[in-house]
Amino acid sequence: MLTTLSGRFLILTVAFVMLAEVLIFVPSIARFRLDYLTDRMERAQIASLALLGTGDMIDEEVEAELLDNAGVLNVVLRRDAMRQLVLSSDLTRPVTKTVDLRDPPATVLIRDAMARFFMPGSEIIRVIAEPARGGGVQIEAAIDTSDMHAAMIDYGLNILWLSLVISVITSAFLFLAVRRLMVAPIRGLVRQMNRYAAAPEDSRRVIEPRSRIRELREAETTLRDLETQLTQSLRQKERLAQLGSAVAKISHDLRNILTTATLLADRMERVDDPTVRRVAPKIVNSLTRAVNLTEGTLAFGRAEEAPPALQMIEAAPFLDEICEGEQLAVAPDAVRIHHDVPRGVTFRGDPEQMHRVIGNLIRNARQAIQVTGTPGEVGVALSETADAWHIKVCDTGPGLPPKAQENLFQAFQGNVRKGGTGLGLAIASELVRGHGGTLELESTSSDGTVFRVILPREVG
Incomplete structure (x- = not known):
């Protein structure tokens, strides 16, 4: 269960709820201690006023009963400028601490409450407070902390059990909700993936x-x-x-x-x-x-395609053969195929593979012009830079449609004419890549198309 999403979510929910309860418990136990002491001081005030109302004429048994009912050991009341010991009893131990309830800071209340909660022993403390309803200027009482510590422990245990019950109920509902809203759809998604993977x-x-x-x-x-x-x-x-x-x-x-x-x-x-x-x-x-x-x-x-057998090729005779071969397939007055490369210019490549590349580009250009039914021309040019040879194949055809440009060099997807397979440019691009170069579409419009073959001078 610990390895499942819902199981881990259940455990995290219980942990987070308990953490939230702890954060709530700390100020609440401080409030409980403050209320406990305030209640004792109010009882002590009532007992002292009752004694004052009798003119201080009360026997020791009644005085002890008043102190016991108030939950204090003695009471000192200050009504004017004088402090008066109203009720008293014998203290078995000395007073170890003074607690002032007159507008105490929250941090002090929390600190003293947590210290008392985790202190198992008892001690006698002196508590100072303001009398309720103007019953004097100040009231003091000595209190034994044993009963207060027991009451705080009972309160903490009640909070603990209540937190556990809330955690279990909340986690159960969240567990069911997660299984219904998240785990079940994810399992369905996994089942569908397995079903698809089978076929x-x-x-x-x-x-x-x-x-x-x-x-x-x-x-x-x-x-x-x-x-x-x-x-x-x-x-x-x-x-x-x-x-x-x-x-x-x-x-x-x-x-x-x-x-x-x-x-x-x-x-x-x-x-x-x-x-x-x-x-x-x-x-x-x-x-x-x-x-x-x-x-x-x-x-x-x-x-794979055979690696190119690189050698220096004289461009003019090489292009003469390609252009003349393609010119035989069409009348010169319909499509004129030519090149303007002078004699003596050379470039490096595989003659057979480059024949296929340039021949395919010229053939595509010639067929594009023939489709229009108007005369046109296809030209081949060669230039060189310090790091590469550039072979351009230009035509005056109608240009490439946008759909063909999207997948131009992908097999069976980049066909540029009706009935084409789209293999020619894909094969040509692969052959040029085998030379370490690139085949790219330089421009295309209604005035014509230009393809550029770039062959690097450095091999490898």
Whole structure:
């Protein structure tokens, strides 16, 4: 029980109630002692006035009875300027302390009450007070503290039992309230979490917030969002796994087909036709890259993307091949693809991977312009700084829609055109990260889009 929330709450409630009772008990026991002494002084005053009314003619037995009823040992009354011993008896012990009840500070009352409460022995004290209802200037009495100490102990025990009863009743009600309002909803939340954990891919098991308590409802709402995101992620990963298996099978067969096509393209280079001689090498290169891509796809199912084989690349011939290859897919008067990099400029990268990156960016730009049905152009520029090479791919297309910009480099979410898969930019970004660089969207508007590839000069 001590390990449960309700059990600990019950123990804390009892402890706090008892602490509150202790804080209440200290001033209350001081008030009890003050009332006790005041009552004795009032009785002593009544007894002394009764004696004065008889003209001091009273026998010793009646005097002793008056002192016993008043609970004092003697009484000294000061009515004018003189002090008069009105009632007296033999004191068995000397007076050890004087208590002044004439407007005493609260701290003094509490201090003396606690000292008397925890002092088991008895003593004779001298108490000074003002007579009630103007019955004189001052009244003094000697009192034995044994009866007062016993009365204070009885009062403390009554307070203790009353505190225990209040603590038990209060704790019981709070215990039941906590179990009903807090523990039961938390247990329900835990049961739902266990139920969801048994089949997280089942969206029917996602929690539906129902609690009327604001904090618990916020917890249920947060848990619902987490479960929804997890379910969607699991479904997406499952689809990716299935897609990966299918792509691996297709790539295996496609590699064989492309190998045959490559052999046939090699024979085309022997034809004497000038056009065939000019186009055939580009076909062979394209088929070779396709074979390498399918082999890389097969390897991707078993490991990560191959690390880049970095080398210095002469930019102009490299970009000539990419731009000419993409220009073959569209008429020059519809989309003009070009670069303005002069001869002799070089940068460092993996030729195969960078071909895929820049080719994908140019292809996306070309397709975006083709969708508009108006002529446009795609340009590639290369610049360098002290710490990096910057490759820009610019187009005059319609720009990227806001939805595509939100998840631009996430697979299956950042597709920028209808029918796209969103894989191209995700793969390109991953390849650039493998170089230690970044692929970023520099700007996009109705006047065109600019992507920037940043390749660092320092490796590692």
